Amino acid sequence: MSTTPRTTSGGLNTIQDLIQTAPNTVMEKGVFSIVEWVREYGDYYGQIDVAYLDPEKSGGLTDAPYIIFERCRDGIPRLVFSVWSLDESIKERIIAADMTKGVDIGDLVEKHNAKRREEIEAAGKEKLAEAGDVVAHALSNPKTSYTFPNTDGDVVKVDDQFGIVKKNGQSVEPGSSR
DSSP: OOOOSSTTTSSSGGGGGEEEEEEEEEEEEHHHHHHHHHHHHHHHHHHHEEEEHHHHHHHHTSOOOOEEEEETTTEEEEEHHHHHHHHSSHHHHHHHHGGOOOOOOHHHHHHHHHHHHHHHHHHHHHHHHHHHHHHOOOOOOOEEEEEEOOSSSSSEEETTTTTTEEETEEEEOTTOOO
């Protein structure tokens, strides 16, 4: 057996890494093992399979060359997802997409929403603390006016008698918080 690369440009695969799957068709052993895994998984849980889409016939160079699809009972194949390479990440994606694994989508959504609510609450508390800090500094300031950057990044000037008088260097009508 030869250990020379399959390409003269120094490809990574050796002859031992290639298998012939059909006349005039050669495939890497790693890719073949992924295809076998997908088909075995599909036989157990449903009918999922892998297909190669020839870019010259399928629609262009921007479409991924491999698709994972489900053979449905009505005979219509339905796309699960498309990929650019067949590697170990395919297994994780298939298992994650498998609705028979008992993944509770509602629970996942609720956990995500709870996390988001906590982030929003923390941001609100941070803004409130910052506003309290600005008020404390403004009240302790011996001058009659106080300038500070607000949480939106605007530079605001507050006057003891008129309230906000300037925002980003532009005058504001007295009593307006624009």
